Amino acid sequence: MNKEKFAERIIKLRKKKGYTQAQLAELLNVSNKAVSRWETAEGHPDITFLKPLREALVVSCHELLGDTRYSELSSNDVQSQLPYALILLAL
Secondary structure (H helix, E strand, O other): OOHHHHHHHHHHHHHHHOOOHHHHHHHHOOOHHHHHHHHOOOOOOOHHHHHHHHHHHOOOHHHHHOOOOOOOOOHHHHHHHHHHHHHHHHO
């Protein structure tokens, strides 16, 4: 994963939620310097922070990690296609 793109994504998602670095850090129980390092591409969050980060920013793992192939599917889209997927799996 490209550090700079990941950093830009965190900044964009944090600002979209209206959080400051300090507010996001408080939600994750980390220092605001940790969030700053993530946003300046000086480091990545530990893998154990991906789920809390995703939950704090209210995004899917795909969106957080930059996999946009699935980010446009809503839960209604997935649910409406589930019966067809199950039929295909049964074949």
